Amino acid sequence: MSLPLLKPMKIGSITLKNRIVMSPLTRSRADGADGRTPNDLMMEYYVQRCDAGMIITEATAVMPMGVGYRNTPGIWSEAHVTGWKKITDAVHAAGSKIVLQLWHVGRVSHPMFLNGETPVAPSAVALMGHVSNVRPSTDYVLPRALEINEIPEVI
Numbered sequence: 001m002s003l004p005l006l007k008p009m010k011i012g013s014i015t016l017k018n019r020i021v022m023s024p025l026t027r028s029r030a031d032g033a034d035g036r037t038p039n040d041l042m043m044e045y046y047v048q049r050c051d052a053g054m055i056i057t058e059a060t061a062v063m064p065m066g067v068g069y070r071n072t073p074g075i076w077s078e079a080h081v082t083g084w085k086k087i088t089d090a091v092h093a094a095g096s097k098i099v100l101q102l103w104h105v106g107r108v109s110h111p112m113f114l115n116g117e118t119p120v121a122p123s124a125v126a127l128m129g130h131v132s133n134v135r136p137s138t139d140y141v142l143p144r145a146l147e148i149n150e151i152p153e154v155i
Contacts, residue, residue: 009053016053016097024056024101028071036061036074038083043090050094059103060084063154065120067113068105069132075100104154107143110134119143120150 009019027045030036046055061067061074074080084100091098107121110131121143131138146154 014097017095018053020052020054022049022052022055024058026058026069026072028069030071030073032079032083034064034074034077034079035071036067036077037079038073038087040086042073042083043087046087046098047090047094050091050096052096054097054099055091057084057087057098057100059101061103061105063104065114065117066104066106066109066154068109068119069113072103075102107140108132109143110138110141112138120146122146 005020006018009016027042029039029041029045031039046057049055057073059072061072061076063076064074067074073083075084088098105119107119107125107127109119111117111119112131112134118141122145124143124145126142127140129140131140
């Protein structure tokens, strides 16, 4: 008996070897000068999961003002693109597909991750609670509402 889960599947022009898709998991393993560059440890992690037909990467910040956690990867610099290309090529060579989860944390960020700048969000409404993985416990700050002319920078 052949399980449908293990049969190839076509999504648009992409054919997956099976219907298993790995969900994104933030791992905080990026490094480099900015602490946001994909690396060989990340490549090893994704290649080890290539039995899945498709891998969705961990959340990846689209710009410096979009980060909110230490050592999460970015995609705004040439070094980031080069790191992700190496990972993508390795995953493809191992027979799987990979897609990048784009991320801007908005009001979840804190000035400590933004060189002292105030986080931007769709509106100036603070998040209740405390910034994740920061000790001592630190409250979220009131974000600045994103201006209309700033939207193209984010998208």
